[in-house]
Amino acid sequence: MSEHMIDICIMTCALVLVLSDIIYYISHKTMRRFRNWIFLTIMFNIALTAAADLTTNYIKIINNGDIGLYRIEFTSTMIFFILHTFLPAQLALYIALKNNVATQSEKKKFYVFSIPILMGELLILSNPFTKWIFEFENLKDYARGPLLPVSYGIGILYLIYALYVMIRYRRTVSKGMEPVVWLSVSIAVVGIIVQLIYPQIMIELFCDAIALTGILLTIENEDRYIDANTMAYNRTAFLHNVDKLMGVEKNFMVVSINITNIRILERILGSEILARAVAELVGKLRQLRKHDLTVYRNSANNIAVIYIYRDGKDFELLSNEIKELFEGELITGHFKIELNVVLSIAKVPQDIDNKDNLIDLIEENHELEENGVTVIKGKGLDYLKRRSMIEMELKEAVAFDNIEVYYQPIYNVATGMIDSCEALVRLVDSGIPDLKTDEFIKVAERNGMIGDIGMMVFDKTCEFLSKNKPEKYGLKYINVNLSLYQMIIDDVAVKFRETLDKHRLGTDRFVLEITETASLADNRSVDHSILRMKRAGFKFSLDDYGTGFSNLTNIRSMKFSSIKIDKSLLWNCNNKDNISSMILSNSVHMIRTMGMDVIQEGVETREQFELAKEIGVNYIQGFYISKPLPEKEFIEFLKGNLADVKG
Template sequence: MTYNVDYEICALVFLLLLMLSLLVIKHINDSQSKAYLILLCVTIFDLIFDIAGSIMINNCEYAPRGLNFATNTIFLLMQSILPYFLMVYVVILGSTYYSSKKKIFYIVSAIPAGFMAILTIVNIFVTTVFYIDDKGYHYGKFHSLFYIFSVLYMILSLGYTFVIPNNIRRRKKMIVLAMVVMIFIAVAVQFMWPTYNITGAGVALSLFILYLTVENPAAYRDPLTMALNRTAFLHKTDELRRTGTKMEVYTLALDNFKMVNEVYGMEGGDKVLEMLVRDLKRKVSKNDVYRYSGDIFAIVLSGKAVGSRGVRDIQKIVEQQWELKGIELDLSGCICHIPAEYKIDSPKNLIRSMDHMIAEAKKKGKGSVVELDDAMIETMKRRSDIEQALMAAVETGVFEVYYQVIYDSARDSFHSMEALARLNVPGYGYVSPEEFIRIAEQNGLITKIGMLVLEEVCRTVKEEKLWEYGIDYVEVNLSVVQCMRETLDVEIMDIIRRFGIPNKMINLEITESAAAYSEKTLVQNMERLRKAGIEFSLDDYGTGYSNINYVAELPFSIIKIDKFFVWSAFKDEKMRKVLKNTIETFKNINFKVLAEGAEDNIMVEGLKEMGIDFIQGYYYSKPVPRKQMVEFLRKANGKKDGISAD
């Protein structure tokens, strides 16, 4: 019987080149990568001894019997453990770390591999696996167990991937399935035609698929600086977190690096980043420097803590005198430090912590240092709890709305009201709209929340018949993000039509900053909605750009003067004159003017003397829930039954 080793030789050459590639391009240092390297090494040795053993069997009359027997024994030892290491890799692929909880599973599942390894060694004396005589190589009665246990480990791999709950994503599951199918076909072919040594080639092809899809070092490298990238950073920190290994995370966010690119060009800026990474690797951490994003870098130190010394080391590198094209260059950067004693419980929270710290450092100024502390953790916890409350409100489809009445000076009654979103966060109570609206804008929930608030307002208008209480319209706030949506007008009109209320019952409030951010899209939406009978108010005038010419060009009906502007006018005579002139100017160009923040009778009478149209503030009523608002209107305005909304 002559064995064909052509496929195995090709597979061996291929895997040797693959190994060389991994050695040249430094790989991420984690459990999954280590498991892959072990599997690769075992496969290479398996192929070497398979090829050598097969050649000796093919030339049995010339090969020394002892060497022939030893070579094939080593090959079968490799065959004993190879399926086991393949299964271990699949398990680690699903958990990305070697957990102590899995040790029992690893030990128990190693029993078949251990049994076959012992059987192979004992075969020296009892020849129950194979034997060699003058006629050549012969299978023993237990030789078929190699095939049986190989299939067993493949079944265990598939079972772990598709049956047991794990962290393997669908893409990786498909990769594992393709691997197992490929190896199974190779094993089945070799079982039916023993002279075709093809199992090793099947494993080699599977390893190559893994290299292309999961283990490619290039996928974890920043091609410019050759630092590890953000994916590698999350991979590494997650493994350290799961294994309970202490780690310190340093973040370096360069200051005004855009200026470097503008002065020296993109090529010069890239060169500076390369030099920076080179020095960070040389002086801080050889293997754990990561390009987190553009001009932000992360360094992970595990094991022994270095604390503030790490910050000083990074500062020295950044603040050294740099030279580019013969020109001296100064760099600065904000440094953030997460000490080892703070254990971040998830990759998401780690990113959130780093982003928060970078933002805080940038607020403090160039070259600032921020270290994670209990107060910062509490701030981030508060933000997380607010996000959870926002998501819960969106999921239930109900958002709490309060109403604050608006006084009409000419009619001497309350003619409208403003709808104000409220959020009750467990453990904190009601939080400021300024706080949760900003968070909702950042996490993408603001559009849904805005529509939920509008729905609740329309529901209140319809069910309470607010027009019977003398209410002409309800003001609803639009965020910056909503104003940037090209479909805003369609979304708003759909909700109003669904509740069947007159379009004029809704007035939309927009801040100065929102108008500036999205002027073109906003004006188009405003024009379409105004044609449908919906009016607009400019909110918080006096806090932003405060450009009257700019405001006059936009199709607003009402200008709402911010409460801080109003308050300052009643504390300073000059500001009082500014406020009076502002009101007169807007009225002269046919705007209605509303003053926010009226808190006492002196302010109310003073505003009336200035010719203000509408007044809003705690003097009349604080924002109250729907039922209290209706009761207030019943007492203040009275109810006029039979009045039509039209």
């Protein structure tokens, strides 16, 4: 087989392979970003280059010096060099865009990037007059020109840049894709080297076609990154893109769109109509910017936008456009939909400088009741930084045992004794201003540390009982708070039992307080955990009654030993709110009729104390009795109370 026939076979394989890639890519409906179009042009380039080379090799076989065939061969060779020289620049641009090193709007960088390739193309276009790149001797014999190495040098320059980007920003490529990327690039480089050393072996384009196929089936296959309902990118894509942009130190903005009334709309409209409406929203968001804007569907109620903005004016302009979009009416079919949304708009890294806080941003369940659009940006996002500080403080507190338990006395109305108390967690030497217990408990529940903290509190409380013997001073039991999240993530029944055994204590020394949220949780893990705790002998008390949606059936089925009424009901009575007074009085009467004790928390004044006794509560807790006390002070308080009662 002749040399030209071998080249024809190789080029035919390359052409068939890349045409198959093109057909697959075009028919495989997916989103098209600028880099995707660049990838498509690379495939077309290889296809046309292979076709031009096929033409050239075929003419070489049949050309015996004919002027007409010479012109065809010369033209096809020109086309080959024009396209082939352009290929490394296309590849380098694709890799830069893929790694977010370059963006479509950075025109100055693009102009600088284009200078070498323009010089190379000018050399080729001048070839009919200069013969600097190639010529045909005797109208048929191909010969290299003196400046052909310059053309190859330009290509190598772009390949070096591409390799630099891949190495410098390698962490922007997911670990699963990295081997494929390097294998594909290696195959392409091997093809260039072989053809440079052995010009008669025209293998470069075939290697390029193989490399592109590998990239097409992995990096360019974005099915795993697409939300099927809206055709927006999904949460995985959002996190991956954030990694890339932070890896190349780009300034960008994130707009987290939290639809607060999504569940109500789903019940009213149905999931199908709502999905159509959200898809329309995604489409409208995409249309706001042609370049450098990507839309993500992170969850049922969250859509996010990432945009590489040019300056502060561009940032404000897009922020206002998104706000106006959601302030307008959304009409889907025959339905006019009113969305209640919270727009959290952040500059990265100015407002948010780490990935964890961005995850918090899109996962935040805003409990705002305002209708329409609420915008949070700038200083309004400082809560994310504060939350990160609290998380760090909690990690240190758990690691170095910087947790202390305080005890707030609970007054028995019938006996005048302090025969119970509530164990309350405190952080030792916290460096965060105005840090309240409720705040860091919410953070602990959010990041999963509540299990460790809860066990530390229970262990310290058990140690307090076994060491100080407070029952000598009338204390019968201690109320310990149990979080919903604690019951979900931990086998608390087993762990509590082990802790009790370690300190040689019984379950009768404790009452476990759970909130209305926990008691109403539609979660088998919670139900199972509560059942196991009850079987072990623990009693339960319902905390913060009046803040949730408890009903009599739930309260009765849970068989609480006591109900703690939220302070808000009592405090409203001070404002001469007759309705609140009626609710409070009737609630106490109802609960006691059901055979459960009533604890009134938040009692801070003499007037509130007398009112609580008047309406018939069994126990009173609050600053009027005592603030939460550390161990030693609490023991002294118990001694004093016992002396007063006996005296």
